Amino acid sequence: MIAVDISKTLHGSMGEMELSVDLRIKEGEFIALAGESGSGKTTLLRIIAGLEKARGTLNVGDEVWMGAKHILPPQKRKIGFVFQDYALFPNMTVLQNLLFVQKDHALAAQLLEMTGLDELKERLPATLSGGQKQRVSLCRAMMNRPKILLMDEPLSALDPAMRTKLQQEILTLHRNFGTTTIMVSHDPSEIYRLATRVVVLDHGRIIQDDTPKKVLLKTSGSQKFSFEGELLDIIDVDIIKVAIVSIGQQLVEVVISPQEASSLRIGERVTLSTKAFAPILSSK
Amino acid sequence: MSELFAGIELEPFLLSFKLAGVTTLILFVIALPLSWYLSQTRSKIKPLLEAVTALPIVLPPSVLGFYILWALSYNSPVGAFFEETFGIKLVFNFTGLVIASCFYSLPFMVQPMQSGFESLNRNMLDASYVCGRSKWMTLLKVALPNIKPALMTAIIVTFAHTVGEFGVVLMVGGSIPGETKVASVAIYEMVEIMDYTSAHIYSAIMLILSFLVLLGVYIFNRKHNKKLGGFQ
Numbered sequence: 216m217i218a219v220d221i222s223k224t225l226h227g228s229m230g231e232m233e234l235s236v237d238l239r240i241k242e243g244e245f246i247a248l249a250g251e252s253g254s255g256k257t258t259l260l261r262i263i264a265g266l267e268k269a270r271g272t273l274n275v276g277d278e279v280w281m282g283a284k285h286i287l288p289p290q291k292r293k294i295g296f297v298f299q300d301y302a303l304f305p306n307m308t309v310l311q312n313l314l315f316v317q318k319d320h321a322l323a324a325q326l327l328e329m330t331g332l333d334e335l336k337e338r339l340p341a342t343l344s345g346g347q348k349q350r351v352s353l354c355r356a357m358m359n360r361p362k363i364l365l366m367d368e369p370l371s372a373l374d375p376a377m378r379t380k381l382q383q384e385i386l387t388l389h390r391n392f393g394t395t396t397i398m399v400s401h402d403p404s405e406i407y408r409l410a411t412r413v414v415v416l417d418h419g420r421i422i423q424d425d426t427p428k429k430v431l432l433k434t435s436g437s438q439k440f441s442f443e444g445e446l447l448d449i450i451d452v453d454i455i456k457v458a459i460v461s462i463g464q465q466l467v468e469v470v471i472s473p474q475e476a477s478s479l480r481i482g483e484r485v486t487l488s489t490k491a492f493a494p495i496l497s498s499k
Numbered sequence: 500m501s502e503l504f505a506g507i508e509l510e511p512f513l514l515s516f517k518l519a520g521v522t523t524l525i526l527f528v529i530a531l532p533l534s535w536y537l538s539q540t541r542s543k544i545k546p547l548l549e550a551v552t553a554l555p556i557v558l559p560p561s562v563l564g565f566y567i568l569w570a571l572s573y574n575s576p577v578g579a580f581f582e583e584t585f586g587i588k589l590v591f592n593f594t595g596l597v598i599a600s601c602f603y604s605l606p607f608m609v610q611p612m613q614s615g616f617e618s619l620n621r622n623m624l625d626a627s628y629v630c631g632r633s634k635w636m637t638l639l640k641v642a643l644p645n646i647k648p649a650l651m652t653a654i655i656v657t658f659a660h661t662v663g664e665f666g667v668v669l670m671v672g673g674s675i676p677g678e679t680k681v682a683s684v685a686i687y688e689m690v691e692i693m694d695y696t697s698a699h700i701y702s703a704i705m706l707i708l709s710f711l712v713l714l715g716v717y718i719f720n721r722k723h724n725k726k727l728g729g730f731q
Contacts, residue, residue: 266625289628296629302622306644315640316630359631 216241217363217395221262221271221281225419227253234258234269234419245389245396247410247427254416256399260365263397264296265289275362295356295394297366301348303340309351310336316358326354329391330384346377350384357388366398370405382408403431441488449476460487507700510677511685518593518668518681519661522600523608526657529601530608535638537609538616553606560603560666567599568671591673596681599671600661608657615649616642648720655716659709 217240225232234255240246248256261267265280266289273281280287304312309332313323327333330350340348349369356364369385370378382405389396389409400406406413406427413430415423423430444462449471451457456476458469469487471479479485537548555563571589572578581587589595619642627637643650665683672679674688682705689698 261625264625264629266628289625290631290633292629293631294629296626298622298626300620300622302620302626304623304627304641304645306641315627315632355626355630 216274216276218272218274219259219263221259221269221273223258223262223267223269225255225258229253232419236416236419236421238414238421238424240395240397242395243393245409245411246398247406247413248397248399248416249401249406249413249430250416250422255419256416257367259416260296260367260397260399263363264294264365265292293359293362295359295361295364297349297352297356297364297369299368299371301340301345301352303348303351303355305340308337308339309343312340312351313355313358316355319358322358322360323354326357326388329387330354345373346381349373349381353381353385353388357392357394360392361394364394364396366396368399368401371401378402378405385409407431439488440491440494441486443484443486446479446481446483446485448481449479458485460485462487507697508685511680511682511701512704514677514680515662515682518596518600518664519658521597522604522661523654523658525597525601526604526608527654530605530612530653531638534609534612535616535642537613552609555603556606560664561670563603564599564667564670567595567602567667571595571598571671590671591675591679593672593678596668596672596679599667600664603664603667604657604661607660608653611649611653611656612646615646615653618649619645648723651716651719651723655712659712662705663709 217238219236219238219240222233222235225234232253232255236255236259248259250256258267262269263273263280265287268286269281271281272279272283275292278287279285280292304315307315310323310327313326314320324333327336330353332347332350332354335343335347340351343351349372353369356366366385370381373381385398386409388394398409400410410427413423413425413427414421415430442462444460444467446458447461447466448459449456450459456471456473458471458476458479460467460469467487533548533552537545537552568590569575570577571581573582578589581589587594589598623641623645624637627641628634632640662681663683664681665687668679668681669684669687672681672684674680674684680688682701686698686701686705689695689701
């Protein structure tokens with residue numbers, strides 16, 4: 216059991232904000248940390264890692280990482296941290312990056328094999344693609360068999376195809392090692408695929424804490440399709456009006472009434488919903 | 500041609516390079532922890548330390564030389580202490596020159612190293628701490644190897660700047676042949692006695708050497724940046 220009960224005053228771009236988090240995490244859980252930028256997600260990860268100071272307590276199993284007087288330095292916490300910008304050591308080869316944590320050749324070989332990096336182990340980071348770099352970073356984070364794996368938007372800099380591939384690898388690693396994991400993510404499909412629990416932060420406080428299904432499926436139980444999108448344009452076609460809405464990566468056309476058209480503003484966020492009694496799902 | 504060079508003494512050059520070498524070595528050891536500290540600290544005394552470190556850049560060498568001369572001479576507690584305790588005189592000899600040069604060239608070692616350390620990705624340093632490595636190990640194994648161009652610049656510029664030193668050296672060391680008469684002082688004396696031929700030769704040697712050194716630094720930096728894909 217990991218018990219986090221911390222608070223810290225942040226001086227952000229929107230003035231002062233109080234980060235105050237009380238969280239119990241079971242061993243082996245995979246938590247997705249969501250919330251708007253500036254809500255304190257990264258700071259929370261850095262506090263857990265010991266890279267930033269805060270008030271309060273942090274207990275991991277029977278170890279005190281942060282207490283009234285005692286603060287365990289990051290070097291002694293046994294954590295894995297995956298940064299958004301990979302943060303690899305450019306002067307070391309892939310293998311040396313891993314062995315820098317611990318001279319455990321067997322574990323390094325196992326991790327490189329699992330992530331398909333075996334053939335690249337003698338290469339320098341500058342010669343790798345973004346996806347390969349993030350794999351190395353992930354392997355490096357696992358090298359000390361961490362008690363907690365912390366990931367700060369690990370896949371946000373990658374293209375969608377690479378993201379899906381790496382999600383699968385993160386899942387494989389999680390199943391193999393059973394590491395308690397906290398991952399900052401904005402991507403609903405990523406959260407749904409990986410996490411067992413979603414914690415949503417807003418202005419430094421937890422506003423939601425539930426299963427991905429409960430948090431992400433906004434229409435759960437109502438038999439409705441509901442999508443959020445951006446209203447791009449409203450065009451006149453003969454006597455009707457058609458709204459062009461951008462949902463995810465796709466554009467859709469929707470017929471709307473003149474009254475509806477007058478109440479909508481181009482550029483605003485809109486919700487598009489319809490009854491879904493008999494939808495047809497077919498593979499591409 | 501050989502007659503032209505017959506009267507040229509190499510001693511002032513050797514002395515210049517010996518002084519520059521010793522100064523660079525000492526300053527590297529002093530500047531390493533200082534510049535690392537300055538690059539990492541958020542302390543309020545940082546601007547104060549930075550201002551003190553940068554002082555030799557703006558002070559006239561005569562002012563700096565005067566203070567060092569005064570501080571090292573028998574009239575000051577420091578000079579008196581060294582002479583009474585160890586029997587060492589600190590002015591008008593090579594030791595005094597080294598001490599003066601260390602003050603004079605300090606910013607040229609600290610500033611490139613500091614900006615090198617500051618250009619490092621903070622996440623990379625944090626990653627090293629999370630990997631279980633101490634600050635000291637992180638400095639040696641992660642920070643230093645990734646600022647090689649900045650290190651090279653710091654070392655070479657310090658060396659070259661010390662070779663090119665004149666005012667401070669003259670104030671603190673005078674012009675004792677074989678002890679404190681370095682190349683720049685020798686050239687000054689040649690001009691004073693209107694020995695323009697020797698002055699020309701000495702100056703040309705200094706000019707060519709300095710140019711080659713700087714050219715070498717820039718070529719090294721270019722190659723290194725290509726290899727590691729720039730600072731990451």
